[in-house]
Amino acid sequence: MNSNNLDRSVSYFSMEIAIHPEMPTYAGGLGILAGDTIRSAADLQVPMVAITLLHREGYFYQTLDATDWQTEEPVHWVGKNFLTDTGVRTHVSIENRSVKLRAWKYDVVGEGGFVVQVFLLDTDLPENSDWDRKLTNRLYGGDEHYRFCQEVVLGIGGIRMLRALGYDAIHKFHMNEGHSALLTLELLDEQATSSGRPTLTLEDIEAVHAKCVFTTHTPVPAGHDQFPLDLVNRVLGRRDVYEMKEVFCCEDKLNMTFLAMNMSHYINGVAKRHGEVSRHMFARYKIDSITNGVHAATWVSQEFAELFDRYIPDWKQDNFSLRYALSISKNEVAHAHQKSKRRLLKSVNQNMNAGLDSNVFTIGFARRVAMYKRADLIFNDVEQLRRISRDIGRIQIIFSGKAHPKDIDGKKMIQQIIRTGRSLAPDVTVAFLPNYDMELAQLLTAGVDLWLNTPEPPQEASGTSGMKAALNGIPSLSILDGWWIEGCIENITGWAIGSDGVSIGQSNNHQTDADSLYAKLEQSIIPTFYNDQDCYVEIMRHAIALNGSFFNTQRMIQQYVLKAYF
Template sequence: MSQQFKIELDSVRDEARIAYFSMEIALHPAMPTYSGGLGILAGDMIRAAADRELPMVAVTLLHRKGYFYQRLDSGGMQTEDSVEWVVEDFLQEFPQRAAVSIENRTVHLRAWRYEVRGCTGGIVPVYLLDSDLAENAEWDRSLTHWLYGGDQHYRLCQEVVLGMGGVSMLRALGHHGIERFHMNEGHASLLPIALLDEQAERAGHDRVTQEDVEVVRRHCVFTTHTPVPAGHDRFPSELINQVLGRVETEAMKEVLLWDDYLNMTYLALNLSHYVNGVAKKHAEVLRQMFAQYRIDSITNGVHATTWTSPPFQALFDQHVPGWREDNFTLRYVLGIPPQEVWQAHDQAKRQLIDHVNRVTNVGMDAQDLTIGFARRDATYKRGDLIFRDIERLKAISAGVGRFQIIYAGKAHPQDQQGKELIQRIYQARDALRGYVKIAYLPNYDWPLAQLMTAGVDIWLNTPQPPLEASGTSGMKAALNGVPSLSILDGWWIEGCIEGVTGWAIGELPTSVSFEEERSARDAAALYDKLEQVVVPLFYHDRERFIDVMRHTIALNGSFFNTQRMVLQYVTKAYIH
């Protein structure tokens, strides 16, 4: 952080200068205000900002009904229930009110406050917007109930509440000195529209002009997390006109360059002075998708204190005091005696195995090599890649060394292919019975992620390149000395030092490939690496395996964290 900016921050410590907008934020394990990686990343970002005492405020939606609670039957069929939680147990309601216009109706909003406290005493307030007020129409009251629920109409109205309602609420709460508005993914892309309204009014313009656009652009920052075209929200012009109900919509088309569909990613790209992807490879892919825009990269990280298990926290406290305040000092983990590292890992592993056996009755053995795989069940993440050759897996387990696999993950309620993927994993579990123990843990959430990323021996990741924007679960595992065995995509291209921090599956792809042959090659490479390297190392050269564990913490844990990430946002996006 530059000295000039630090002085500026110190002088306005009590006044937010940065506003961070995200459709989902993981704030507390018992608050279902997130669905997965995007929300966890947002929460980790805010926790790191509080650690660094940045003058930040965050805005999201309340999500009274959460994402969903996952149930799995004996065959892996997923069903969903609403998540019930008591808002008042966690949040403070504020008396201020704001409003947005949706379909020419006034939708009133209130804000609930949650304070994120950092390790140095810094606080980042988070405001959760709530439309469930008696003065609103019944349908409008539900707009802040479900995370990623409903159809396009519901989604667009939610994005109006987040982006435009969020700006209105910040003003109502007295936040008038904000210099940077950070949009975490395209769900918040209507935020600059509210800023354009403010700017045009200040300038005395009766409609938005290019001059207004340039002023607003200087205040906006945009981070996109997906290289998948379907991940970028698009809404037809008729729906935009219907929901916004604004006379100036047609005039804005000229300035903001859209025609029959408004792509929310393009909207944010056009109205942001700084845009970034979330890994170096991801930014390369984005520059191909959006060639006319300048797109930088800031690789994701995870909040070290949140994702380091209690046994490793105690170990770091003893040998690397101050690691919470300065994650980079984790490089000194290389000096910790190997046996102490293994003892900390063994404690975390036994906690996980005990949980798995209680929940699934699989009878896993804490002495066996344990592989973890947990993420959203989307087909491009290829959670069943390892099961392409059941007989090969049996041969490795019987001839080289026993291993067991722990799975977790949710499929989106409308993603039938994702649900079928879970069922295929259940079928593989049955086919491998007696050779490889497999457990699928239901309702993957924050506490379960903490258990899994700390307790397995190897973290497996098998996305279809180049569709993994970044990924962060392997970073969480790294903080706990768990090496990754992963396809070279997303963050792992940057984090993999072969045989030092983990192992790559196959080679770095030189071109985009969606062919079936790609999966066949990747599966063969995975089997080879398991059979020839990972399993023998675990059982026959434990000293070398622990050395990989220590390097995983020292090299990847010390760098792929939100402390480093937030400082990069400060220097690249917030002070320029």
């Protein structure tokens, strides 16, 4: 490894990273955001290196059985087809066993040729026991014992691997969610050892605190990992965790979010509203906000990339220049979108026999399927939806998304969406696409006419799918939560469901939100689409110029550089 690669000052830790469409090393939005972050860091030549796990069996491969019930299978992929074994080894101690780790390498190359290296940790080595060899197999798999051991590998093992690889110049350690928070324990040990002390002190904590950055991504309690102290003691075998409970623990559990916050000099939420919600949840901490973005060059469709290349030739190097999309003719914007739409519908029809029509107004909804995301809100009153499609303008809807394997309610929601979709035929055509992944997201966020998002506020931290759609000129119809509070200009970049008058900790009424959704479709969106195409394309241009130019990881990384890294 050459000295240029080793001269990195920022390390980025994430349990999941969407590095390559054919590598199932991510589950959803957190991993997509991590991948986009690294791609923009490479574009901007930020001196970064990244750490994650290999996930030999991915998250899971989603299938739907004859009853429309989600089932899961391991994802079969061959890591060596994409990755290089560095040959470097290190170890972590788990339950007094020395568990050996190796690192695979993937180079993310930026627009100017600058490389950010991603190292994927792997325990599948013959020196390890059968159980230990499977520790890095499944993303978010197993019980809390398996999950905690994975987080030992990521956090403690990640720091040790960086050192073994020769990365000694790092002065900032960025934790993308709390899964990697045990890296702070390893940094504390390094600090004490370098000072010649056998035990940790307040000075060690202050030194590590100055090195760490933490991004929290969710206000949903299930998103904050907590582990019982007897499990922590069994796995780590360390009494000093007990002795420093005020740093490591909350309510007699090791809370990874609190550990990361206690040990970080800079903490941020991922949208302005999420920063506000996080300050309400964690009142004793100073929490800033940096609104998420997406990597423009990754998510702009081939059709729009060609259009931007002609009219805004430096858009990849300077995403803010996408504001000049307002100067592109409406006919060319409409033509590029129609090509993207036909490509999407051709794929869906070939794979699903869905009978989707390129002349029909098409709504897209694709998220992880969880109750608070309310994917079924548009089906709150199926007769109302049927009437709008019949009397105002034809509607077709494409859904996609996975429920967590243990989320029975999420699986029931998928089943109900599919069954309700069938009952709406022939007035409304509905397709549910299994195995939502990076490639399917690229098709969907470029090919529908409207992006729908209906979370129960204030539980949407940011959301990035609508940002991808905006880059392709697709406006959103969304609850005013997460990023959409910042991105929505009514009838200019899209439309809002309900209002922003919800107090933190309270939720909108489902019926009220559904009524607002139907009213916007019936009174504004569908009539504009079918009867005033010129106006609709103008909204599409503004989605690119106002939202695409700002809600990108190029702007986001620049804010991290200024606020957190240097």
